[in-house]
Amino acid sequence: MTLKRKKIWIAKQDTEYWKGMAMDQIAIGFRDAVELLMTGDKELYGIVGLSLMVSLSSVAISTLIGVPFGAVIGTHNFPMKNALLRIIYTFMSLPPVIAGLVVFLLIMRRGPFGSWGLTYTPAAMIIAQVCLVVPIITGLTYNIVRDKAPRVKALAVTLGAGKIDSLKLLIFDLRIGILAAIVTGLGRALSEVGAVMIVGGNIKGKTRVMTTYIAQLKSMGDYSTAIAVGIVLLILAFLINTFLYNVQQKVE
Amino acid sequence: MMLQMENLIKEYDERRVLDIGEVTIGAGALCGIIGPNGSGKSTLLNIIAGLMKPTSGSLLYGDERKPAAPYRDMTLVFQAPYLIRTTVWKNIAYPLKLRGWDSKQIEERVGELAEDLGLTPFLKQKGWKLSGGEMQKVALARALSFRPKLLLLDEPTANVDPSTTAEIEKMLGKINGQDKTTIVVVTHDLIQARRMCGEIVLLDKGKVIEHGKTEEMLKAPRHESTKRFLAGELLT
Numbered sequence: 383m384t385l386k387r388k389k390i391w392i393a394k395q396d397t398e399y400w401k402g403m404a405m406d407q408i409a410i411g412f413r414d415a416v417e418l419l420m421t422g423d424k425e426l427y428g429i430v431g432l433s434l435m436v437s438l439s440s441v442a443i444s445t446l447i448g449v450p451f452g453a454v455i456g457t458h459n460f461p462m463k464n465a466l467l468r469i470i471y472t473f474m475s476l477p478p479v480i481a482g483l484v485v486f487l488l489i490m491r492r493g494p495f496g497s498w499g500l501t502y503t504p505a506a507m508i509i510a511q512v513c514l515v516v517p518i519i520t521g522l523t524y525n526i527v528r529d530k531a532p533r534v535k536a537l538a539v540t541l542g543a544g545k546i547d548s549l550k551l552l553i554f555d556l557r558i559g560i561l562a563a564i565v566t567g568l569g570r571a572l573s574e575v576g577a578v579m580i581v582g583g584n585i586k587g588k589t590r591v592m593t594t595y596i597a598q599l600k601s602m603g604d605y606s607t608a609i610a611v612g613i614v615l616l617i618l619a620f621l622i623n624t625f626l627y628n629v630q631q632k633v634e
Numbered sequence: 635m636m637l638q639m640e641n642l643i644k645e646y647d648e649r650r651v652l653d654i655g656e657v658t659i660g661a662g663a664l665c666g667i668i669g670p671n672g673s674g675k676s677t678l679l680n681i682i683a684g685l686m687k688p689t690s691g692s693l694l695y696g697d698e699r700k701p702a703a704p705y706r707d708m709t710l711v712f713q714a715p716y717l718i719r720t721t722v723w724k725n726i727a728y729p730l731k732l733r734g735w736d737s738k739q740i741e742e743r744v745g746e747l748a749e750d751l752g753l754t755p756f757l758k759q760k761g762w763k764l765s766g767g768e769m770q771k772v773a774l775a776r777a778l779s780f781r782p783k784l785l786l787l788d789e790p791t792a793n794v795d796p797s798t799t800a801e802i803e804k805m806l807g808k809i810n811g812q813d814k815t816t817i818v819v820v821t822h823d824l825i826q827a828r829r830m831c832g833e834i835v836l837l838d839k840g841k842v843i844e845h846g847k848t849e850e851m852l853k854a855p856r857h858e859s860t861k862r863f864l865a866g867e868l869l870t
Contacts, residue, residue, distance in 0.1 A: 542705040
């Protein structure tokens with residue numbers, strides 16, 4: 383066997399070895415995920431709890447801001463509306479690290495809100511996620527409202543509803559589409575890692591959430607635990623989406 | 635509620651689509667607005683309903699130029715009914731909840747209207763699962779729920795079958811007779827206008843061709859265009 387052919391053979395064996403290794407890690411990850419969940423690993427439950435708290439809080443706050451904001455933009459014409467929409471659409475794909483960096487600069491000790499002591503706290507993580515989720519819920523709500531708003535508004539007005547009641551009726555009537563917008567926002571919040579890593583710092587027992595934990599486990603080479611935590615994250619996302627899907631079906 | 639229109643004009647980009655001289659629709663009247671397509675019927679109705687502003691002219695609702703809360707006492711039923719995405723019962727009850735009626739009063743009124751319009755079996759059903767005719771009846775029940783003084787209808791039977799048309803016409807006649815509700819109905823159906831309306835306004839190209847008592851107008855039309863319209867000719 384020539385030297386060149388020998389090198390190719392070794393490289394091929396190497397590739398096969400790593401392929402096998404990767405599959406092993408995923409299989410071990412599944413086993414570990416079940417084990418972690420069954421044994422009630424305190425650290426994992428703490429991380430899961432914080433992940434849920436941060437994501438659900440940020441989505442709840444973003445819903446309160448984004449839904450009325452999107453509905454108002456969808457039902458009113460005003461100067462610079464197109465410019466505002468372009469900004470919202472751009473922010474819908476805002477890179478999380480940028481959001482995280484800006485929030486960090488604002489809340490860091492020497493920043494304008496440094497005195498609030500938010501650096502490396504769950505509150506900072508919620509603020510960063512709100513910055514990412516609000517544009518998504520606002521933009522999607524606007525798109526849902528824009529098409530149907532004239533008819534619903536005309537109906538509300540002719541039945542005697544004032545401005546606030548018209549807006550309430552609009553949101554109520556389009557609640558299925560708005561729920562889909564909220565689910566999309568929740569997906570963004572649950573899967574987000576860059577922003578919470580920058581503002582939270584992935585501090586054990588304080589600001590460590592599932593996505594930042596996975597990133598850390600990967601850098602430590604603990605692939606099977608990273609896969610296990612990833613599976614737990616997927617199960618959580620599945621459960622939350624199932625719940626919201628059932629709510630949607632009930633409304634339908 | 636009496637309606638008085640004077641020199642009502644509506645223009646789009648300098649194109650005049652409506653030019654009404656003087657028209658008064660008395661309180662308690664059941665008035666039909668008829669005319670060919672594009673004659674300005676729906677524009678006039680939307681102006682009366684306040685959904686569209688006239689370019690100039692005056693419109694009085696009773697003694698008021700512009701009521702502070704116009705839809706407290708009047709409402710509009712659209713040609714294509716739009717039902718809120720909830721049950722029939724909640725659709726009919728919606729205007730009453732806006733007006734702060736208590737639950738017992740709402741229950742009674744919804745039941746009464748459902749009975750009159752044959753909607754009782756559908757009260758718990760989702761509105762969007764009904765047929766076109768049933769949806770139109772729900773829209774009518776919802777409009778009538780708070781006993782408006784002025785009811786505006788834009789071709790309410792355009793998309794419904796003859797038996798539903800008869801039910802709707804019967805209901806309109808009933809509330810016009812009992813509650814003395816002023817009703818203005820846009821229709822392109824001359825026979826329907828004859829059946830239902832005590833008076834007719836004939837519009838063509840945005841102008842009032844003739845306005846008068848239905849029977850008098852049909853028996854002895856004063857205007858040449860009215861004669862041609864009644865004869866089924868296209869007005870050009």
